[in-house]
Amino acid sequence: MRHVAVIGSGPAGFYTAEACLRTFGNDVRIDLIDRLPVPYGLIRSGVAPDHQSIKAVTHRYEGVAAAQPVRFFGNVMVGRDVSVEELRGLYDAVVIATGAPADRPLSIPGADLPGVIGSAAFVGWYNGHPDHADLAPPLDGETVAVIGNGNVALDVARILAKAPEEFEGSDIARHALGPLASARTRRVEILGRRGPHQIAMTPKELGELAHLSRAAPHVALTDLPPLADDAALEPGQRKSVTLLRGFAAEGTGDKPVVIDFRFFTAPVAILGKDRVEAIRIEHTRLDAEGHAAGTGETEDIPCSMVVSCIGYRSITIAGLDYDDRLGRFTNENGRIGGAGSGLYCAGWARRGPTGTIGTNRPDGFQIAEEIAADLPAPAGKTGGDGLTALLTARDVEAVSFADWRRIEAAENARARGGAPREKFVRLAEMIEASHNVQN
Structure with a gap:
């Protein structure tokens, strides 16, 4: 054997x-x-x-x-x-x-300031991971900067922008619902070093932004390459860029929350004294090989929190x-x-x-x-x-897996209305539930 x-x-x-x-x-x-x-x-x-x-x-x-x-x-x-x-x-x-x-480190000055959070920690917080249940992200400011141009950045932006009722049917952790509902967030800046043709965002996840009740995506027309250039893209990538073009054409209307795609921007420093107050970005351009190259032109974007979605380890x-x-x-x-x-x-x-x-x-x-x-x-x-x-x-x-089944049954039983489960976020609670044969 x-x-x-x-x-x-x-x-x-x-x-x-x-x-x-x-x-x-x-x-x-x-x-x-x-x-x-x-x-x-x-x-x-x-x-x-x-x-x-x-x-x-x-x-x-x-x-x-x-x-x-x-x-x-x-x-x-x-x-x-x-x-x-x-x-x-x-x-x-x-x-x-x-x-x-684990989060890949954001290696720029100020990355250790309170309010700079890696996506593994932030996602773990709203998903009820025991390692991150006590995160307490600062949601008291109007602008959050999200660094990255992949689906994780989209997830973070979407969660920040959703209205409370839009979490119905989800298994978001209860401890995250209240802070998100009372958050003052009115603008989510998604920062990417390169342009629309280089994003790692899939059409399904991008498309969800168009259906949010209180938030709308924004893309600057000047960031979009010529339409004819889309023909060289793979089909999935072309669909994603088509969605971005639609966002640029439609505008944000009167929705109170804006998800702003800032292409050709590289973070170079986080600014603040005792906490995050702004993020300094350098505008970039694509070189002949398609890599992002700095232009030397910088801009400071006021924000109260930075979520880094630049990869994992x-x-x-x-x-x-x-x-x-x-x-x-x-x-x-x-x-x-x-x-x-x-x-x-x-x-x-x-x-x-x-x-x-x-x-x-x-x-x-x-x-x-x-x-x-x-x-x-x-x-x-x-x-x-x-x-x-x-x-x-x-x-x-x-x-054991039978013990896990008891934990699962207890999580299902304690779910709020419409939710599939309410996860335990403490190891001791999980162990205690695993002992309950009535589950």
């Missing part, structure tokens, strides 16, 4: 588990290990709360978790409760699938080589330490924060194939039984 440990129970972790099931059939036992008592990673705490259709992918993961050879060890932190070396002694293969939950784990420049684990085609090490990585932990949720599926299947090539026969290791014994000896309370 082969024993595979997968560290992380987000999309990459579940797709890797699914791939191992298909590759090895009845000759495998797979244990998903997560530092939180709850599974699903990015789906639970990264996908926007008003995008419930995307969260439905967890039904597929539930099928994987229900398979007899798969176990869930929640509330177990690798590097604290068990080391990588110990896992290597227990399992034939150890796959790092922890994603990239994996979190280091003791005993594993880490590529600090790329923000991921050092690997070659998913192998950490070369063939024979028994160590692998998948998803963002392998590639860095690129691609969609679905991109992690082929990653998982490739890793399963590599494990099969490296391990033609099992090595007689103890796997999850050995891990259970080790954790018991250390008085670590692991949460």
Whole structure:
């Protein structure tokens, strides 16, 4: 019997588990290990709360978790409760699938001022992630600057601009609803170094801005390239740029909140004495290779908060080589330490924060194939039984998938009207709910 440990129970972790099931059939036992008592990673705490259709992918993961050879060890932190070396002694293969939950640093002067927030923290706050439940973002000013031209920047802008009633049916954390409803935000500035043709925003997410009840998007006509240039774009990108052209043509009307796209602007400093008071941007132009080049012309935009949506990084784990420049684990085609090490990585932990949720599926299947090539026969290791014994000896309370079901039932039961769930945001609350057999 082969024993595979997968560290992380987000999309990459579940797709890797699914791939191992298909590759090895009845000759495998797979244990998903997560530092939180709850599974699903990015789906639970990264996908926007008003995008419930995307969260439905967890039904597929539930099928994987229900398979007899798969176990869930929640509330177990690798590097604290068990080391990588110990896992290597227990399992034939150890796959790092922890994603990239940390913000890429905003390396400009003033980035440490109160009111500068990374998107992982801000998104985690309104999604109820335990690490960010106490964030308390400053929403007392009229203007928020959002740095980035991807879908995360769109999510942040949309959440800031929505009217309270537009969160009906979402699973936004209760602690975020009140502050967002009373926020003074009247302008969201989305700052991008390059132009409309270089955005990483998809049509669906862009299109949502046109249907907000109290907010309207704004694009300056002067930022748009000639219409004929759109013909060279990929179809999806062309749709996105067409939407931007529509925003420019329609104007903002009389809606009280404006989502302003500021293209060709690079942040160079955050200004303020005791908190954020403004962001200084340098106007840019595209060079011959399509890169943003500074023009030397700067402008200060008054704002009370800055949300940096410039990318994510994996979190280091003791005993594993880490590529600090790329923000991921050092690997070659998913192998950490070369063939024979028994160590692998998948998803963002392998590639860095690129691609969609679905991109992690082929990653998982490739890793399963590599494990099969490296391990033609099992090595007689103890796997999850050995891990259970080790954790018991250390008085670590692991949460099983059945325990998670009790947590889930309790979250569903405490949901406000129209919401699918009300997440627990404290680890102790999750553990307590996992003990309640009545759930």
